[in-house]
Amino acid sequence: MIKNNTKIKGYLFSLLIVFATLGVWQFSTLPKQIHAPTNPLKLEYSVLMGDIPEGTPAGAVVASQKSEFPTPTDFAKLSVGHLSDPFYDKGLNDKGIGIQLGYSIGRVLLGFFLAMIVAIPLGFLVGMSPVLNRALMPFVQILKPISPLAWMPIALYTIKDSNASSIFVIFICSMWPMLTNTAFGVANVRREWRNVAKTLELSPMQTATKIILPAAAPTIVTGMRISMGIAWLVIVAAEMLVGGTGIGYFVWNQWNNLSIGNVIFAVLMIGLVGMILDMLFGLLQKKVSYVE
Numbered sequence: 001m002i003k004n005n006t007k008i009k010g011y012l013f014s015l016l017i018v019f020a021t022l023g024v025w026q027f028s029t030l031p032k033q034i035h036a037p038t039n040p041l042k043l044e045y046s047v048l049m050g051d052i053p054e055g056t057p058a059g060a061v062v063a064s065q066k067s068e069f070p071t072p073t074d075f076a077k078l079s080v081g082h083l084s085d086p087f088y089d090k091g092l093n094d095k096g097i098g099i100q101l102g103y104s105i106g107r108v109l110l111g112f113f114l115a116m117i118v119a120i121p122l123g124f125l126v127g128m129s130p131v132l133n134r135a136l137m138p139f140v141q142i143l144k145p146i147s148p149l150a151w152m153p154i155a156l157y158t159i160k161d162s163n164a165s166s167i168f169v170i171f172i173c174s175m176w177p178m179l180t181n182t183a184f185g186v187a188n189v190r191r192e193w194r195n196v197a198k199t200l201e202l203s204p205m206q207t208a209t210k211i212i213l214p215a216a217a218p219t220i221v222t223g224m225r226i227s228m229g230i231a232w233l234v235i236v237a238a239e240m241l242v243g244g245t246g247i248g249y250f251v252w253n254q255w256n257n258l259s260i261g262n263v264i265f266a267v268l269m270i271g272l273v274g275m276i277l278d279m280l281f282g283l284l285q286k287k288v289s290y291v292e
Helices: 002-028 040-048 072-084 097-128 130-143 148-159 162-187 191-199 204-242 247-256 260-288
Strands: 032-035 061-065
Touching (some): 072 260, 097 162, 097 204, 097 247, 097 260, 130 162, 148 162, 148 204, 162 204, 191 204, 247 260
């Protein structure tokens, strides 16, 4: 009962934040009234320049200037327009939001799975071998903090293909959290459990699959979850640079068109997709976790 009450209060507070945000947004985008100058000289100058009609009284409302930032109502109409037909394709610079997200998700998944194929087995070996840990970890610590934007020129120069370069950058940037978390999880499996494997005279392969892997699985999935978040961040920046297709390119293209409403909509879609991906890994994390 207490847990349910806490959930309800949390949801109500979230709704309150949403309504407060919409209220501030609506107030900030109200049309601004333009008044005629109260100074007679400035008023006369404005009339001579044609900024205001002749005979306008000082301080009178001349016009009402609409904000360049979309109102909540305008944004809602724009969002309905995008979501009503998300998969249209009218050429290179005119594709539906569903197609743009599909390109981005495809690149992310491919780069992520390539990283997973390399990082998890390598992390397993590093966690099992103190020698490999000492040998490889300095290189990991050097490569891990490098920005994806720094990798992109190198990838474009060597690979010479924008799509493959984006996938490579996702691969290289999402590999390190998986590798380090896998190595940490494997290295910190309880000694007692390893001793059980020795007592049962399990082979190294059986020890790895039946003892170490289940024990390290929560930490490995945590690394995968972090890596997926990084991969989704990276693809937006990469697509802004290389162009073509994808949600990152959509954001950059709409910014060049000065369409702030479309930029906000794309940012919202990026956040929603990122949240869904994180939730999926959260469910996987619960599946592999255990209670002592």
